[in-house]
Amino acid sequence: MKDQKKRSAVDRFLSWIERVGNKTPNPVIIFILLIGVIIFASWVFSLLGVSSVNPATNEVVQVESLLTKSNLIRMIEEAITNFTAFPALGLVLTVMLGIGLAEQSGYFEVMLTSVVEKAPKNLVLWVIILVGVLGNVAGDAAPIVMPPLAAIIFLKMGYHPIAGAIVGYVAPLGGFAANLIPGMSDALVFAFTEPAAALVDPSLQVNVLMNYYFIAFSTPILVMVIYWILKKYTLPRLGTYNPEDREEQVEAKEYTKQERAAVKWGNWSALLVLLVLLLLTIPENGLLRNQETGSIVNDSPLMNGIGIIMTIFFFVPGLVYGIKAGTINNSHDFAFMLTKSMQSMGSFIVIVFFASQMMAYFNWSNLGTVLAVEGAGLLQNASGPVLIIGFILLTAFINMFIGSASSKWAILAPIFIPMFMLLDFHPAFTQMAYRIGDSITNPLSPMMPYMPLLLAVVQRYDKKSGIGTLMANALPYSVAIGIIWTVLFIVWYLIGLPLGPNSPAFLS
Template structure:
């Protein structure tokens, strides 16, 4: 933005830069997004609105035929699904008696809190930062872009690590190599945020989304269970796809468009010491010891489920997929990161005793204050939606509409993914968006014959690919602030224009890969995860 000239200087104001159609579109997106209230307020309004709507539809006697077979759990004797008023005396009593348990029994809550205990210890020890630095700084100039995008994808396992460590580091690495630092930041941002739903490992977002999906699926099937590993196979394979696309877009579109870097464009103090510090000898030793410890944890994991006598197989059927191993996978996340943090911290001296471990856990949970507030109101909205039967009614009506239009085949997922892309422009939180839309789309697509696990995998494509072009994404402002240090002229429009090619190609290629993986190759999206769902 051009600063105004002091009065009396006689200097003419420079003309305002021309605003093209794309810039105006970005302004519109930002304006619409700014109209949305805070996620906490949004879920409060949705929950309150659900109570009012249930009263209206209950008074009108809205009902639909229940598509579930006779005798199915939750099916009424008359075969109808009726709107239930929460404004009735029974409804008000149910709200007051269940408000606390709605929150404490919300499926994602316990899993996320458990996983974050281990991640907190790993962050306290410094092993996550060291691993990322070792991966990026150890790469040659020819493969550094591939490594940065891949490291960005993998950093999603550890919450905000990629945003606060990898993205600024990537800019410093590119600058030290004589390349445009914004190109490095763009590649890292693409991996961290655009590839948010791809990973070789299970991260905190997996149990969170699985819990929300499970709650939504139970509107149709009250006994349905979704595990944290529901999308593991597809997410792992997607890691390679996202890395390849991110590298290609960086190499052939973004970096050539940015051109040669002019240090004169930077903030005068931004480039002082702009270099990522290499690993020290003690840090390298810590990573080696950590690797050995993790091999031990992996061996224990395999012994608990691979042999026929594995203690975490289903004790009745002996099944390895539908077993305590996968239903309790959050415990493995806890042990995995706890072992990482303890081993590395003991070597480098960041973890000296049990108090350091406890401090890491406490700090990690302390950072979840806003998340807990959001989840409290999201849990009420989901519960009210369930009690009112409006979710089931909407699902049945939506499924009937799609059938009438002939949109029951796999092509329905193209529209679903694009809808998720658009909603994500306004609501940057993956869990907040899914808590709002899952109760509608999961039952609807289940009635068309698709499994909740498959629906969740498709949602995650739409949720990830537009993260990098919306100012509503919580870290967008922080990344913009780092970019301005390298180029004073960078604004929101510049950032979005730079990231838009990633968003476009991620959406197209990832959607095609989804169809090839699921419908052409017939591959499951996760361990024990079906592709199709049959009522009854």
């Protein structure tokens, strides 16, 4: 009876979150409303004569009304330029060509399944978690493929299949910002970090790999955390599985010999691309090094062209797999897959249009600078760990209501990047804190488009399961990942380690 009351309380809380989240406007509408708020606020604060002294330049910055004749004309004349000149827009779309082809051709799906199936039995659980975390580089493939695949493997191993579905869902989403391979998530957040940093210092050089050292180091740690929760909590809690609760007979998807052979060709082609990149980078006079200084990081073709390099790295195995597996039989199939991968970026492009206008208005009105200066002044006496924990918790809370990572960061970046820069924190630091907060509540957020898919998988094995079942089993992972990852980030900050290439924790 007591357990039932606890479950009812949890269900009521989760239902409240779901209701509130469902009433939240579409991100596009949110940006349109924010544009209206910025225009109105610029007018009001301009009338009040609000100003601040920018500590970076010692200049007095006055809020400027956007409702003046010159600014209204500027809104009309520069709207398209604001959009097309938006930093990293081309980078994101280009990278998506490679990742999209690898996903549409079937390479990611068959490759993920093949790796898990071939893992030694005593390492299967570890491999499922690792593939899940690394699988977030594959976009939508991992949270769609891993839950049903892991459920079937768990069942065959004598474990509860729902435990497999949960861990297959948690690994790619809870560890969304962790990976050993740079991917689309790096490009998406960078798209909004770069213009936000320019509000304070347009000359500051940032790069898409600004968090790579930390996220790569985080990957094995998060794998261990997820494995520990699985063994200590999820498996004992779910206990043995009663097949009578199964709604339908579930069998593993079988792939043809041609598809499995095609994966090997795809993997070898990926290794070949990696080898070519190493040959162009390692030699002292390598093509991808800075031709004057020999640096791999500072103003080198490797860093400046990382977008097209990432595209090629995913594009080649996707194309090779498609040809060998028969999913790409002609130029029409090839073009269709590239087009379909771009279709999935439609919402991102729409968001960028309105976000670019919002950031431009923020910049023209000087509201961003004044808000950053005043906010930094309020936070200047707060210690680093307090700022880290507070910002991570804020992001994690917002994530329960807005599922899109790029939408949230488009709203938060213009506020917190400048604010933290004035407190001497590098944009890479603020971006990483955001990515941690954005990841840890992903498995709990009803706004995740994969949640209904997970529920469908779980109900195959227990028709009585609901959203509360998913939340109750995913919560320990989110809590553990949140605590360990935050502590790791604080330790990283206290030691003062760089977060990525040319990306220290502090500006000075």
